[in-house]
Amino acid sequence: MNNSVKIIINGLSAKTGGGVRYLSNLLRFVPSNYHITLILNRESKNLFSNVDSRIEIITFKVPNIIFRVLIEQFWIPIYAYNNNYNLLYSPADMASIFSKTKQIMGVQNPNPYYNLNVKYNFSSVIKKNIQKIIAKVSSKVVEGMIFVSHSIKIEFQKNIKYDGKKKVVYHGLDLNTKNKIIPEKTLNSDFILCVSDFYPHKNFEVLIKAYNCLPQHIQKSNKLLIVGGFINLNYYNKIKRMINLYNLGDKVIMTGKIGFDDVFLYYKNAKVFVMPSILETFGIPIIEAAQHGLPLLLADSACLPEIGGREARYFDPNDHVKLSELIVESYEDERIYSEMSKKAIRLSNKFSWNDTRKETFEFFKLCIN
Template sequence: MQIGFEAKRVFYNKTGLGNYSRDLIRIVSDCFPENKYFLYNPKKSKETLFVPNETNVFEKNPRTAFYKKYYNLWRQRGVVADLEKDQIRIFHGLSGELPSGLQSKGIKSIVTIHDLIFIRYPHLYSFFDRKIHYLKFKKATRNADLILAISEQTKLDTIQFLGVDPSKIKVIYQGCNAVFKTYFSDESKKEVAEKYQLPEKFVLNVGTIEERKNALTIVKAIKNLDVSLVLIGKETKYTAQIHNYIKINNLENRVHFLKNVSAEELAIIYQLASVFVYPSIFEGFGIPIIEALFSKTPVITNKNGVFPEAGGPSSLYIEPFDVDDLEQKINQVLTDATLSKNMREKGFEFAQKFNDELIAQQIISCYKELSK
């Protein structure tokens, strides 16, 4: 098979959508090398986030001067002519988008829907962004031959908010970068701990530091505990609330903000952490939870929505704004060695359902079904 992908975020996005796109390309091309995978990128990136192997994975850019200049127009419509030339019969929109004109050319299409947070929590988005997202997702789900939802929660939201027929949706979970499944030596851990001046015992949170991710609740929960907090992620305006709380409560020496951490360093920090806490209000899936489980790190997260799907039966769950309950559960993990050991072992066992081979098989099965 020759499969095309809407690949802008493969080359440009460093966070969730980009990670999903890169991991999907990686696992299907590794597990099913007999196929050819064409990544349609509207504009060459100056920063290297992904390198096609040029054996069975190829980057494709606009061919004409017109579309090189008007690359967004190429992405929305002009790319279809290139798909025809490349004899693409299946096209996968990896982040809720599909170009116009696929059906008229006989090209089957799949679109991945990650979340509909902009509908559930409209106050977190501008009016313009909400309208653009809605129109884009509505069009893609209407025209796609198959919709992939990254969780049962996202499937339910797609049915409820976009009016999609449930029979058109298939749930295939995300995996995570292989680096989080790698065991690192004590020497490597020591180097990273020294580089970032990590405390011996700490709570970890990973993700953009924004209102929806709810990191302030963690800061409040550790105030009376003998433990530090490490926050890794891009800061936003919301971070000012956290800094203000830290200052008022004299927590400057116990809350650490890290930036520009490499994937390998992040994987090591997961393994060094005493517990991973993720009190996000809402996610389409919550990939950092999977990264923590593969790292054999105990997880505490939101009891609602998608989080139990990702965290499994051995993680601990809270209402996202319940500071007292979160404080109690962090303390449980820190002081109960038997509980901590069980969470590490059972969490790692549960994480195997997100292994590359299983996910790749499910995705390729979708492509084969459409190619019939």
């Protein structure tokens, strides 16, 4: 233990979606000379059953945001200092301001740094401004920053001046997830798939309008599935009203939050993958869908062209007609479909959690030294 590198990781924000997937895969295997302590919300502990067995996990019951802030700003830095940790890693956009231990902050939330033509309610605007202030203050106390795409790095630097160490580390893919399907579960028909939680910047309006424009023979045999949690209930209700307005209630399915294995069941049985979002920092579902050979139709916005590269097809995030045309081409032109499917597989081969782990721990070492 005396020769080990001691790192404490603040995972209190990892409760669903990409945050859990990122940390659980990052920590699946840890270098032998590292001692890792992971701080979690008690309700999230079962989501990290696949991490390296040598990782020490400390959990807290976090009833509200005030209690979480107290843990992050006082308990964690005091514990890290008293136990001689070499590094504190906070992957979710907020550092421990008073920490005497060297810190790295991850930047994964795009909302504070982009000026979007999206209508947010008053509380969301206040939250966005607070997040930006927190990020700015945090940037003054950290040794380094990890960004999940070049796109978010550029937008961050437009808003906040930071001259410290910086590293872009992409998320990865688990090569075994393609086979993580529960055998007895099957889906009978092809469908158009979108995987994303419900937030205003996810731009589902364009997806619904595009689906409504599809020829009847495609709608008849291919439902639209939006797989993700109803995080923003106001936005969920808005999309639900829109679906009813177009009389698509029997053709558009919103699953709500589902289990990890079930997500891959949908990937395996889908026909086409669409991401209409106007704001993402990485977009893990893009490469997960690519791994299953799904043609990728992505909004030409934020980091999506960076991640999808030449292997995806793009549409203006405000142009539902173009998206509808791309969907029709994917269904009715076998040559295009086959070519896009092969390109998707090639894209997925570029991403690996092994690379993510290697680059992250190398950056840890750089910042410690």
